[in-house]
Amino acid sequence: MAISLDSAKSERSIGELPIAPMIDVVFLLLVYFMVSSSIQKQEADIGFSLPAVVKSPEPIEFPDQQVIEIDGEGRPWVNGYGYDLPESSRYSQLATMLNRFREGAEATQxxxxxxxxxxxxxxHQMVVRVMDACETAGLKSVHFTIE
Incomplete structure (x- = not known):
């Protein structure tokens, strides 16, 4: 069974699809969907003001001194409240409280x-940890009291 070259070419031309009209149709569909889609309006920016530090003409009564008592185990106590445990390597809870204390004192001048x-x-290691917490909080006026 011999196949002629002319018949092989005719079979190939029957199976081919023209690609140019398909590109045109895809382009027209793209344009149609772009035009028919609705454009949503972006959200508007809402203006608001955040609370700020207000300086009062009269000084507010604020405790300007805190006494940090350190018990024999090394736990720091301020106003009857115990902070970090002696096993912790840094007194982060105490430093956070002292930072808030410093910010409050600065706000009241x-x-x-x-x-x-x-x-x-x-x-002595526990005393040094308390001093490190004071340094972390940014306190400049630190004193020692001996019973």
Missing amino acids: ATARVSIAPAPNTP
Whole structure:
């Protein structure tokens, strides 16, 4: 069974699809959907103001000194509330509280002072950790009180 070359060419031309009209149809569909789609309006920017620090003409009564008592185990206490445990390597809770204390004192234009009162049998390492917490909080006026 011999196949002539002319019949092979005619079979190939029957199976081909013209690609140019298909590109035109896809382009027209794209344009149609772009035109018929609705454009949504972007959300408007809502203006608002955040609360700011207000300086009052009269000084507000604010405790300008905190006493940090350190018990014999090394736990710091401020106003009867115990902060970090002695096992922790840094006193982060105490530093957070002291930072808030400093910010409050600055808002009332007062000088934030801290007195450290260690128990007689407090390890020196725990006193240094309290001093590190004061440094982390940005306190400049730190004093020691001995019972």
